[in-house]
Amino acid sequence: MNDLADLGVREILEGLSSGSFTSQEVTQAVITRIDQLEPSLHAFITRTSELAMAQAKASDDILFPKRKLSTRPRPGLLCGLPIVVKDVLCLKNVRCTSGSKILENFVAPYNATAVQKLLDAGVVVIGKTNTDEFAMGSSTENSAYGPTHNPWDLERVPGGSSGGSAAAVAARMIPAGLGTDTGGSVRQPASFCGVTGIKPSYGRVSRYGLVAYGSSLDTVGVLARSVEDVVTLFSSMAGYDPLDATTSESLVPSYTLKPDQQLHGLKVGVPKQYFIKGIQPEVEKAVKKAIDQLENLGADTITISLPNTEYALPVYYILAPAEASANLARFDGIRFGPRLGKEDLRDLYFSTRGKLFGPEVKRRIMLGTYALSAGYYDAYYNQAQKVRTLIKRDFDEAFKKVDVIAAPIAPTTAFKLGQHIEDPLAMYLEDIFTLPANLAGIPALAFPVGFDSKGLPIGMQLMGKPFDEATIFNTAHTYQQATEYHLRRPTL
């Protein structure tokens, strides 16, 4: 064993339980690795090394008690495991900027439920990762704290908005991290960085303590190096939360992965609307090859139609900004964040919001405000909600015939920093393949299936039936048992 910072989730947990090393040793190794790579990647907004070392020590006290106690506390399932948290999820007593100047000095007074559940299981939090401001973006360039760089090519974006977590996992700065996915923000950076990431079913993981963007679409997910590692964290996060009325009360199944390496009887749908003109040929080729591989492993593939796919983008860019414009009304300079404009209350609102929100956030607030304004509500918002029904029905129909749906995640591999900055619509088009799963509320898992000629990772997503994360986990796990794309790492 060389460097503890190279280890994945399962290897760390095994090493800790067998006593091969301590949580403090692995945590220190991770902190040292981040010290080395952070100047070139900029994956973090806030680092919490001191807190992490204290948590690691507390973990070691439980894992390796000095005296034999009759009432020794049982270590949590993730006791001593270092992770990172996207900076839109609250970690108590640590600042949570959401990538925005308007929350520059906001210190979270409580833990997000997803974070709390992982802390209860014993994780050590190393830092808060970079994100597009309020998770609005597909490149992490909309962060008010500067962009994150893709570890496979520092001149390219890591994807977004969970680009900080994705880059950190890919660069072996950390074994796993939390992300959020409102329109593809876990899956697209997972694809651009060559890691595995789950966007859960809407309602499977609590949104309490997540800074809200599009409340009917927001989900909290995990990024790690393999399905196995993702599942290990996800199992501790999922479930009903009395603090989030939109979490499902349905029982969380065991996500234990099946060891047998066959997919016999599994029906994989391949939607023809996801293989369109304009998609980078290498992406299409890699995804089709991965689908062939699923067939080789015993699955049956069936071409399916999701006829309303092309409407997902316009529906999303009405509904998400509309919800955002309402959610972001709370940032007015009164209860949190810096305050500008002193003349009167009106001046305070206009100056604080006008100067401290970044361009993309203002654009979406404007778009959403317009879509909800008198005279336009029916034409835009209501019509978009109706078309959302059509998109959801497409999936309901498809899942009568198939168990999972395999599709590309993004039309291209990672693009260059600055490439889409001047053209918001071109940036939005990056999301065409990821938005439908959010609109339908279904789970989707991203994982690497190849590399393009420049050596950039290519991802594929498996979408599942509502609350059937187990099937997509098992399918992708079987794929990863037979392939090695998820094991490759960038040279840094």
Place this chain on the structure above:
Amino acid sequence: MPLNPTEVEHIAELARLDLSPREKTRFQKQLSSILDYVEKLKSLDTRNIPATSSVLPTHGSARKDEPREGLSVEDTLKNAAQTEKGQFKVPPIFGSRDE
């Protein structure tokens, strides 16, 4: 559908956003092109289609109305720019400018 400058100013007013003249020009152009793109939704016949506001089969459930511990006043106020006597402090609503 192109937005005109008055509409952009009206939206910014509703959204309580101070925009620079340059931002107004940019947003006018960018929002117009986005609205132009979403225009394609109007071609769909949705007369008999219900709206989906949430994908969940049930729409929220009310918890029992029992008192419970919330955030302390201190924790609630600690992120505010200005406080006084355990409350948020704001500048006058009716100040030197009228709305």
